[in-house]
Amino acid sequence: MDFKVEVSKILSEKISDFSYEEILSMIEIPPNAAMGDFAFPCFKLAKTYRKSPNIIAQELAQELNRPSYLKSIENAGGYVNFYVDTILLSSQVIKEVLEKKEDFGKMDIGSGKNVIVEFSSPNIAKPFHIGHIRTTVIGNSLYKLYKFLGYNTIGINHLGDYGTQFGKLIVAYKGWGNEEEVKNAPIKTLLKLYIEYHEKAEANPQMEDEAREWFKKLEDGDEEATRLWKFFREVSLEEFSRVYDMLGISFDSYAGESFYSDKMPAVIELMEEKGVLIESQGAHIVDLEPYGMPPALIKKRDGSTLYITRDLAAAIYRKKTYDFYKNIYVVGSQQALHFKQWMKILDLMGFEWANDCEHVQFGMVGLEEGTLSTRKGRVVFLEDVLNQAIQKTKEVIIEKNPNLEDIDKVAKQIGVGAVVFQELSNSRIKDYTFSWERTLSFEGETGPYVQYTHARACSVLRKANLKPSSEIDFSMLGNNNDAMEVIRVLGSFKSVLLRAADKNEPHHITRYILDLAQAFNKFYHDNPILVDDEKVKAARLAIVEAVRIGLENSLKLLGMEAPERM
Numbered sequence: 089m090d091f092k093v094e095v096s097k098i099l100s101e102k103i104s105d106f107s108y109e110e111i112l113s114m115i116e117i118p119p120n121a122a123m124g125d126f127a128f129p130c131f132k133l134a135k136t137y138r139k140s141p142n143i144i145a146q147e148l149a150q151e152l153n154r155p156s157y158l159k160s161i162e163n164a165g166g167y168v169n170f171y172v173d174t175i176l177l178s179s180q181v182i183k184e185v186l187e188k189k190e191d192f193g194k195m196d197i198g199s200g201k202n203v204i205v206e207f208s209s210p211n212i213a214k215p216f217h218i219g220h221i222r223t224t225v226i227g228n229s230l231y232k233l234y235k236f237l238g239y240n241t242i243g244i245n246h247l248g249d250y251g252t253q254f255g256k257l258i259v260a261y262k263g264w265g266n267e268e269e270v271k272n273a274p275i276k277t278l279l280k281l282y283i284e285y286h287e288k289a290e291a292n293p294q295m296e297d298e299a300r301e302w303f304k305k306l307e308d309g310d311e312e313a314t315r316l317w318k319f320f321r322e323v324s325l326e327e328f329s330r331v332y333d334m335l336g337i338s339f340d341s342y343a344g345e346s347f348y349s350d351k352m353p354a355v356i357e358l359m360e361e362k363g364v365l366i367e368s369q370g371a372h373i374v375d376l377e378p379y380g381m382p383p384a385l386i387k388k389r390d391g392s393t394l395y396i397t398r399d400l401a402a403a404i405y406r407k408k409t410y411d412f413y414k415n416i417y418v419v420g421s422q423q424a425l426h427f428k429q430w431m432k433i434l435d436l437m438g439f440e441w442a443n444d445c446e447h448v449q450f451g452m453v454g455l456e457e458g459t460l461s462t463r464k465g466r467v468v469f470l471e472d473v474l475n476q477a478i479q480k481t482k483e484v485i486i487e488k489n490p491n492l493e494d495i496d497k498v499a500k501q502i503g504v505g506a507v508v509f510q511e512l513s514n515s516r517i518k519d520y521t522f523s524w525e526r527t528l529s530f531e532g533e534t535g536p537y538v539q540y541t542h543a544r545a546c547s548v549l550r551k552a553n554l555k556p557s558s559e560i561d562f563s564m565l566g567n568n569n570d571a572m573e574v575i576r577v578l579g580s581f582k583s584v585l586l587r588a589a590d591k592n593e594p595h596h597i598t599r600y601i602l603d604l605a606q607a608f609n610k611f612y613h614d615n616p617i618l619v620d621d622e623k624v625k626a627a628r629l630a631i632v633e634a635v636r637i638g639l640e641n642s643l644k645l646l647g648m649e650a651p652e653r654m
């Protein structure tokens with residue numbers, strides 16, 4: 089049981105003008121235990137009710153129904169402070185974790201609701217580079233989180249497998265490409281062709297027209313254009329799949345941009361019907377000036393459609409197919425304007441569900457000197473990053489623990505985990521600079537540190553050779569501050585998950601994992617576990633097992649594994 093959630097419930101019984109979620113988000117953990125285990129500030133309520141915060145706090149402290157798990161409810165200034173019965177708290181939390189195991193933290197608040205998480209969505213024939221890791225890792229974590237909360241979750245990879253760049257690629261491939269070379273190293277070769285195309289087109293602008301013509305042919309179903317496009321798509325997907333396999337990621341749908349190519353005419357017709365399209369120099373646009381945005385080009389003069397047209401078609405299709413409760417797009421902040429325009433157009437078309445769509449943005453990834461640019465070809469491939477992290481981990485293991493079984497498997501779990509954990513360590517909107525050094529460092533607040541904490545808990549449990557039972561004398565823990573800190577963190581899991589989902593911020597989970605690992609390591613350091621006193625030993629072991637479960641469940645939500653030995 090999550091005491092914060094419980095406390096919000098009793099507060100909501102008395103506060104009708106604020107939603108349960110609002111109340112939950114207001115509850116604070118006071119800086120020291122003398123001020124209670126939880127505190128509810130009354131300043132916001134004071135504005136609404138036009139009373140002083142002190143009076144409101146006083147009234148609440150008197151009127152709230154005090155459940156048995158609370159020792160007392162008191163007011164101090166504008167705060168209501170809640171004091172939890174520590175013995176009861178430890179028994180409730182530990183019992184719940186040990187009983188529920190891998191289901192600890194699971195909720196059913198999403199039952200019957202469909203949530204789409206669109207993530208990764210790389211562009212075919214372009215490298216899956218370090219810039220893609222953010223959408224891939226953040227999206228995968230959100231996907232798992234929504235599932236855990238009971239939503240019927242659909243993971244979509246909206247592949248960039250359509251658009252004028254395929255016209256360019258066809259021109260380059262037909263001009264000077266080589267089939268064998270493409271087959272041997274698909275993305276590297278296609279990328280080279282793409283870069284060379286741009287170099288040549290700079291000197292020979294006529295190539296731009298050729299490229300446009302080839303894309304138009306593709307849109308019109310021309311046999312040769314389609315065959316080449318399919319070939320590029322297939323070989324690229326094989327490469328992407330290697331990375332997804334390494335990360336343990338799968339999607340429910342790969343309906344990318346091309347999937348909507350035949351759904352475009354209907355969308356344009358609908359836009360015309362709703363009167364949002366205007367003609368401008370032979371092209372079709374939506375005027376967004378009244379909303380402070382540049383116009384959106386929907387259909388070019390030659391009849392070909394654009395990225396935004398396909399996104400409009402995709403949204404309409406998704407609503408029809410999945411009747412989503414939420415439709416989330418995990419895409420970089422560079423595309424903020426695109427998504428703002430797109431949402432406004434859906435809104436202008438009269439779709440109320442436009443409000444259920446959300447662009448979950450993240451900051452850019454820079455390289456240490458200069459930025460990523462596919463055209464110039466300066467890219468760090470994600471696959472290389474993962475492989476290097478695995479390799480480095482393997483070296484560390486061979487040095488420190490050469491007798492470990494399955495070294496390769498564990499090295500992969502830790503190496504990949506290190507990259508994922510670092511990625512989810514900051515709030516997503518922050519820009520950051522990719523650095524090999526930081527990614528491959530295993531010191532401090534890193535993935536390997538947390539995984540090691542989990543493995544250490546496993547090792548204690550193996551040595552104890554005693555099954556932790558829920559028949560435990562919890563008074564053994566109730567007066568141990570280190571134990572109580574672990575239990576407090578453990579018990580906050582559900583509210584952390586709700587906050588992470590509410591903000592679409594997996595880094596709240598990362599923070600939870602670090603707090604849990606730190607609290608546990610302090611407990612472990614200062615309180616010997618395998619002592620002679622059977623009662624003390626049983627109670628402490630129960631904590632070890634509960635932490636092990638808590639770490640495993642939360643790591644899984646980040647898309648990481650929790651090896652038992654390392």
Ligand code: ARG
Nearest residue numbers: 209210211246247248399419
């Ligand atoms: N393929 C695009 C890119 O790599 C991202 C697609 C984002 N999703 C969308 N529905 N527009 O830049």
